[in-house]
Amino acid sequence: MSRIGKKPVQVPAGITASVDGQKVTAKGPKGELFFVANDEIGLKLENNAIVVTPLNDSKDARSKWGMSRTMVENILKGVKDGYERKLEINGVGYRAALQGKNLQLALGFSHDVIYVPPEGITIAVPKPTEIVVTGINKQQVGQVAAEIREYRGPEPYKGKGVKYAGERIVRKEGKKK
Structure with a gap:
């Protein structure tokens, strides 16, 4: 049951x-x-x-x-009420900005990544290191957040990249002399 x-x-x-x-x-x-x-x-x-x-x-x-x-x-x-998912960006020079409705991400690549949100999803950037994805469909909000995170997920040594707010990154120890 x-x-x-x-x-x-x-x-x-x-x-x-x-x-x-x-x-x-x-x-x-x-x-x-x-x-x-x-x-x-x-x-x-x-x-x-x-x-x-x-x-x-x-x-x-x-x-x-x-x-x-x-x-x-x-x-x-x-x-x-709708649904909301927050993302954080860590790393020197990594930042986000809005271009109209599109999300522009500077993630250390040779070019900026432009993400076009699907219909029904709103993206806000309150700070250059914070992204807020909102919408009424829970699955779609989670999918968009996952797609944005996928561009540069957090790496285990310094924690640089895009991560969910509150996500704990398992860190690795660096090289030893």
Whole structure:
């Protein structure tokens, strides 16, 4: 039994949620998102909460039960508050700037890296060494942050590169004489 899947997802105030077969749609102040559940998962809207249940007792249905409930919860939170991921840049001469909506990164290459964010994602640069990625889709925000980090991930000797805020880099000892 999925302990996560058993709990109904409460629809917060100010959010309009609807269930149409396998599709859950949520509208809120930040925008509109939807999630289409697998055919082995049942969705019901009752008492201002979305109840997720497996339609049969197969291992496949039970494994998708908790994930489906979490996806429904993520779209409800996304249209209400949105998601944010912060990145930090460490290293001499490494910095970020905005060119319109595009992100310009100076990461020690012979040229600056220009990152064009996808639709629905906003990038802010409060400081030259800090990047904030925001949006309503949790998966998309995480993917964009991972793509930016991938240009120059943190290296283990001096910790130079792009890292998530709060990420701990496992450091290595340098050469000994």
